[in-house]
Amino acid sequence: MPQLRQIHTSQPSTSSAIDRSVPDFPVAAVDDESHYFASNEPPEYLDELVKEAQCFVDEHKSKGNKVVLVTSGGTTVPLENNTVRFIDNFSAGTRGATSAEYFLEEGYAVIFLHREFSLLPYSRHYSHTTNCFLDYMAEGKDGSLVIADKYRDEMHQVWKKYNEARDKNLLLLLPFTTVNQYLFSLRAIAQVMDTLGTSALLYLAAAVSDFFIPVSRMPEHKIQAQDHMEGGKLVVNLDPVPKFLRRLVDNWAPGAMITSFKLETDKDLLLRKCTQSLERYHHQLVIGNLLQTRKKEVVFVTNTKQQWYRLKDGDGENKEIESLIIPAVIQQHDEYIKNHA
Amino acid sequence: MPQLRQIHTSQPSTSSAIDRSVPDFPVAAVDDESHYFASNEPPEYLDELVKEAQCFVDEHKSKGNKVVLVTSGGTTVPLENNTVRFIDNFSAGTRGATSAEYFLEEGYAVIFLHREFSLLPYSRHYSHTTNCFLDYMAEGKDGSLVIADKYRDEMHQVWKKYNEARDKNLLLLLPFTTVNQYLFSLRAIAQVMDTLGTSALLYLAAAVSDFFIPVSRMPEHKIQAQDHMEGGKLVVNLDPVPKFLRRLVDNWAPGAMITSFKLETDKDLLLRKCTQSLERYHHQLVIGNLLQTRKKEVVFVTNTKQQWYRLKDGDGENKEIESLIIPAVIQQHDEYIKNHA
Numbered sequence: 001m002p003q004l005r006q007i008h009t010s011q012p013s014t015s016s017a018i019d020r021s022v023p024d025f026p027v028a029a030v031d032d033e034s035h036y037f038a039s040n041e042p043p044e045y046l047d048e049l050v051k052e053a054q055c056f057v058d059e060h061k062s063k064g065n066k067v068v069l070v071t072s073g074g075t076t077v078p079l080e081n082n083t084v085r086f087i088d089n090f091s092a093g094t095r096g097a098t099s100a101e102y103f104l105e106e107g108y109a110v111i112f113l114h115r116e117f118s119l120l121p122y123s124r125h126y127s128h129t130t131n132c133f134l135d136y137m138a139e140g141k142d143g144s145l146v147i148a149d150k151y152r153d154e155m156h157q158v159w160k161k162y163n164e165a166r167d168k169n170l171l172l173l174l175p176f177t178t179v180n181q182y183l184f185s186l187r188a189i190a191q192v193m194d195t196l197g198t199s200a201l202l203y204l205a206a207a208v209s210d211f212f213i214p215v216s217r218m219p220e221h222k223i224q225a226q227d228h229m230e231g232g233k234l235v236v237n238l239d240p241v242p243k244f245l246r247r248l249v250d251n252w253a254p255g256a257m258i259t260s261f262k263l264e265t266d267k268d269l270l271l272r273k274c275t276q277s278l279e280r281y282h283h284q285l286v287i288g289n290l291l292q293t294r295k296k297e298v299v300f301v302t303n304t305k306q307q308w309y310r311l312k313d314g315d316g317e318n319k320e321i322e323s324l325i326i327p328a329v330i331q332q333h334d335e336y337i338k339n340h341a
Numbered sequence: 342m343p344q345l346r347q348i349h350t351s352q353p354s355t356s357s358a359i360d361r362s363v364p365d366f367p368v369a370a371v372d373d374e375s376h377y378f379a380s381n382e383p384p385e386y387l388d389e390l391v392k393e394a395q396c397f398v399d400e401h402k403s404k405g406n407k408v409v410l411v412t413s414g415g416t417t418v419p420l421e422n423n424t425v426r427f428i429d430n431f432s433a434g435t436r437g438a439t440s441a442e443y444f445l446e447e448g449y450a451v452i453f454l455h456r457e458f459s460l461l462p463y464s465r466h467y468s469h470t471t472n473c474f475l476d477y478m479a480e481g482k483d484g485s486l487v488i489a490d491k492y493r494d495e496m497h498q499v500w501k502k503y504n505e506a507r508d509k510n511l512l513l514l515l516p517f518t519t520v521n522q523y524l525f526s527l528r529a530i531a532q533v534m535d536t537l538g539t540s541a542l543l544y545l546a547a548a549v550s551d552f553f554i555p556v557s558r559m560p561e562h563k564i565q566a567q568d569h570m571e572g573g574k575l576v577v578n579l580d581p582v583p584k585f586l587r588r589l590v591d592n593w594a595p596g597a598m599i600t601s602f603k604l605e606t607d608k609d610l611l612l613r614k615c616t617q618s619l620e621r622y623h624h625q626l627v628i629g630n631l632l633q634t635r636k637k638e639v640v641f642v643t644n645t646k647q648q649w650y651r652l653k654d655g656d657g658e659n660k661e662i663e664s665l666i667i668p669a670v671i672q673q674h675d676e677y678i679k680n681h682a
Contacts, residue, residue, distance in 0.1 A: 086429055090427070122473070123473045132461065132503070134463060134499065137488070137500050152485060155475075159475050233579060234579040235576065236576070236578075236579070
């Protein structure tokens with residue numbers, strides 16, 4: 001028997017995965033924004049990224065399409081003036097990649113701002129599994145390599161959707177790795193999308209780091225890296241990442257509808273945290289979910305209501321909670337557009 | 342035109358990627374070993390991993406096969422009693438995954454101890470590329486999904502080798518994520534391989550963290566996570582990882598031939614660091630490489646000689662430096678076996 005099996009090493013524990021005992025940081029004000037973006041370096045490729053986003057948004061604006069920005073995956077915090085060592089947030093990008101597919105099916109143009117090498121729409125069905133890519137192949141009757149019978153039809157459906165999105169230019173993939181790249185990109189894309197007014201939807205599913213090391217302290221950090229040799233220890237000092245969601249709502253894309261996520265482990269805390277988030281940032285929708293049940297149920301929290309969406313016991317394994325989430329978000333987006341007409 | 346392009350975000354800078362100005366830590370003694378393994382928790386799946394390794398080694402010992410342990414990819418250091426936030430070492434696992442294929446071609450049985458989701462032998466040709474999995478597919482004449490003409494033959498060759506390794510049970514994939522999982526697994530597998538005597542080869546290509554947080558300090562760390570809220574900062578204290586290579590040589594698999602890697606950015610420093618490593622750990626071979634040229638040239642450093650292996654200018658893009666490295670390592674392994682007969 002083949003021994004090509006995998007022992008699973010990286011599952012987060014559901015009981016203690018997130019320490020929520022600490023209070024939230026203050027909401028970032030205009031000053032914090034100016035300070036952050038003035039004292040940290042934009043990614044080298046930012047101009048190129050903005051150009052692509054602009055081009056994409058212009059095309060879909062002229063076609064009258066709604067455009068959603070989906071953020072996905074975890075951010076890193078480099079510990080040195082290089083990217084060999086960094087702090088990471090665990091996220092495979094499942095929520096973001098899955099959601100993007102459902103937005104595409106509903107006719108949205110999707111800007112997918114994702115952690116590089118995290119899951120992508122469509123290819124997600126075949127990556128990050130224990131199955132090797134090559135396990136989907138077999139030798140056909142004529143001795144050439146073919147897609148194995150048992151996978152061919154389903155893969156064909158996924159391939160068709162993937163190609164349709166590509167051919168119609170409905171999906172723009174933009175990557176990030178560090179939290180700094182993420183923040184600069186988020187601001188720039190939001191500002192580009194502002195031209196869409198209420199047709200823009202921001203769906204913020206990325207797991208963004210709460211802490212970072214300001215570029216101004218990188219040399220200091222290097223000194224510490226030498227200091228540590230005395231006692232053999234390494235000490236890393238991190239600053240809180242400014243809570244920019246309020247800036248997004250007030251300044252970057254004030255016309256857009258904004259959806260954020262809240263991930264908790266304590267059910268009693270979840271609704272309170274969602275409500276607090278709405279009160280702090282003044283946006284339109286918080287989708288709350290618990291780490292242990294996030295693939296089965298979520299709660300929508302707005303200023304006027306709280307509504308749960310749940311998969312039913314009878315739903316098959318292939319039914320995804322995003323098939324309930326996305327239509328509900330879109331319904332709210334449509335009402336938002338109508339109310340702001 | 343499709344807009345599914347990728348901006349590359351995570352390339353390490355070659356000029357400053359590794360700070361080598363700090364001196365090396367002391368060599369771990371028997372006491373350090375006892376202390377580390379007594380005061381840190383083994384991974385839950387360790388017994389299962391050992392069982393698989395034992396089974397694999399027994400089979401290939403009875404067949405008279407040589408067995409190589411290839412370690413590959415970067416280790417993580419969790420910052421909390423969960424795996425949401427961690428420090429990571431950048432490594433895609435290219436060296437390890439590529440090397441494993443060449444060992445298999447030369448008839449070695451390969452234990453591939455790798456970072457989960459890093460590159461794997463064979464599938465590496467199709468993952469972590471900017472190409473989506475689905476880009477290799479096309480619709481055939483009969484309208485069904487097939488492998489696109491331009492990829493089919495090459496993929497077929499890779500698929501054949503992959504299946505041969507599988508069918509002959511020549512490749513055992515064992516994953517790790519954290520540095521602690523790596524260390525416990527390395528020791529256990531080395532001890533299992535000790536039964537092979539000189540037929541065992543250890544080829545240590547993983548990028549192992551220099552620092553970690555002892556399990557005993559995890560609660561302390563949580564207190565700090567609250568403390569930090571005063572000033573809004575997070576402070577992380579890390580201990581040096583004991584330098585276990587000497588324990589490996591002296592105790593865990595004293596019969597095996599051991600090859601380690603040294604990655605530097607400063608060419609003047611490289612040979613000195615390789616020599617120092619041999620002197621400190623008393624093993625057989627250090628393969629030195631520079632971050633900027635690691636895919637084009639490496640230097641073998643032993644007690645008696647230093648020899649460079651380089652791709653030639655005329656070599657095509659498909660020629661890999663591992664096609665020179667592995668036969669040279671194997672030649673040295675064969676001499677090692679002969680000398681210890």
